[in-house]
Each structure stands twice: as C-alpha cells, then as structure tokens.
C-alpha cells in the first residue's frame with residue numbers, strides 16, 4: 001500500500017484528481033476511513049466541539065490534540081495525517097516550535113495553523129526545522145470572537161482580494177497545503193487556481209482541489225449543530241463504511257458539494 005505524502009497530494013492536484021479528507025480523532029474511525037481510501041485525516045481542534053461539547057474551539061489544548069493524534073496515527077496506514085495547532089499555541093515562534101514538535105512526535109506529518117501573512121516567518125522557521133505546514137484561511141474558527149460568530153468570509157470584493165493575497169503569501173512562505181473554510185464558491189475557485197499547492201475546501205464550493213468534512217457531520221451526529229456546507233451521508237446509505245465511500249465518490253466526481261452545500 002502506497003502511503004499518501006505531501007508530494008502525492010500535489011500530484012493529485014496536478015492530475016486534476018480531487019483530494020478527499022475527513023477529521024478523525026481515534027484509531028477505530030481512522031482505520032475505517034483509511035481502509036475506505038480517504039487521502040488525508042485531520043485531527044481538528046473541532047474536537048473541542050464534537051467530542052467535548054464546548055461552544056467553540058478555543059478551550060482545546062496541545063495535550064488534547066497530541067492525545068488524539070497518537071490514537072489516529074495508530075489506526076492509520078495509508079492516509080496523510082495532519083494535526084491542528086490549537087488556539088494560542090502558535091502565538092510566538094518559540095511556542096510554535098515546541099508545540100509543533102509535540103504534535104509531530106505524536107505522529108502528525110504536518111501541522112495546521114489559522115491565519116494569513118502574520119504567520120509567514122513562523123512557517124519559514126518551521127519548514128527549516130523539518131515541519132511541513134498547512135494554512136487555514138476564510139472562516140478561521142479560533143477567531144470566532146473577532147468575527148462575532150461563525151460567518152461566511154470574503155463576500156465583499158475587498159475582503160476577497162485580501163484573502164487571495166494572504167493565500168499567495170502563505171504559499172510563498174512555504175505552506176504545502178491550504179484549508180479554505182466558508183467562503184463564496186467563486187473565491188474558492190479563484191484561490192485554488194491562483195495557487196500551485198492543493199487547496200482543501202470546507203464550505204468553499206466545488207472548485208477547490210479537495211474537500212474536508214468534520215466526521216460527525218458526515219454521520220449526522222454532531223452534538224451542537226449542522227453547518228449548511230456539511231452533508232449527512234449516513235442517512236442515504238445506512239452504513240458507516242458506505243457513507244464514507246459515497247462521500248469519496250461524490251467528492252471525486254464533483255457531485256459534492258452541490259449548490260445547497262455552498263455559499264454565494
């Protein structure tokens with residue numbers, strides 16, 4: 001079995017093949033997603049909401065993410081494993097290096113951080129020290145209190161332009177993957193076309209290079225709520241494995257996300 005690597009993900013983009021991704025927090029689900037052929041598994045700080053029942057992702061700690069990363073790593077053979085840096089764990093370069101080291105040692109192959117060009121020096125420093133980085137732009141949930149809620153980002157032309165230039169700055173600094181969350185489909189398309197690296201969308205329309213969903217949303221069992229961009233694949237398949245393989249099939253064919261799971 002050929003392991004998914006960062007260069008393998010880039011090749012997928014170049015070949016026009018969609019990248020499939022889900023969050024995972026434990027070994028059993030990681031193994032099942034891996035066996036179904038999901039390309040990338042994210043230990044997301046969404047675990048604060050779907051596992052812990054918190055109102056947002058801010059209370060999540062580096063130890064929480066490290067614990068779940070160890071579990072996911074043990075369940076994974078093929079998929080690429082990346083882990084979220086939680087709120088305030090990358091406020092300074094020194095903190096970032098120590099916390100990224102914890103997640104890489106726990107079994108992550110890449111760390112993800114929310115934000116734009118303010119992160120560029122940190123990204124370069126991480127790369128030089130052997131840590132690959134995934135960016136995250138658009139609705140960055142750790143900034144929920146700055147946004148005043150979980151709201152679609154980049155609807156105004158000036159905002160969209162700023163986001164596009166931040167995406168280019170991140171790529172220039174060395175990010176090898178970018179998550180784009182909750183933006184109009186037109187902006188998802190523009191960012192994906194402007195960058196060489198793969199762009200993984202969640203609520204960013206059908207034209208990104210791949211898709212990611214929170215696993216609990218895909219099974220329709222999230223404790224809090226269901227974002228508009230998510231889809232319950234269990235209800236139409238009645239079986240968890242079939243739900244995952246239908247999700248993969250729909251992402252690969254372009255059937256997901258349709259307009260009802262996208263923003264204008």
Ligand SMILES: Nc1nc(=O)c2c([nH]1)NC[C@@H]1CN(c3ccc(C(=O)N[C@@H](CCC(=O)O)C(=O)O)cc3)CN21
Pocket residue numbers: 045046049050057139141150151152182214216217222225226227228229230
């Ligand atoms: N279960 C779950 N799914 C997620 O996708 C998710 C989490 N939790 N926790 C971490 C973040 C938070 N995210 C969220 C949470 C809520 C919305 C939401 O309610 N969005 C509105 C859009 C409102 C607007 O139009 O501006 C929606 O209707 O979907 C979006 C992303 C995405 N992530």
Ligand SMILES: CC(C)C(=O)C(=O)O
Pocket residue numbers: 023042043044045046047084179181202212213214
């Ligand atoms: C929704 C994804 C992209 C995420 O950051 C998370 O699960 O925490």
Ligand SMILES: [Mg+2]
Pocket residue numbers: 044045046084
């Ligand atoms: Mg996250």
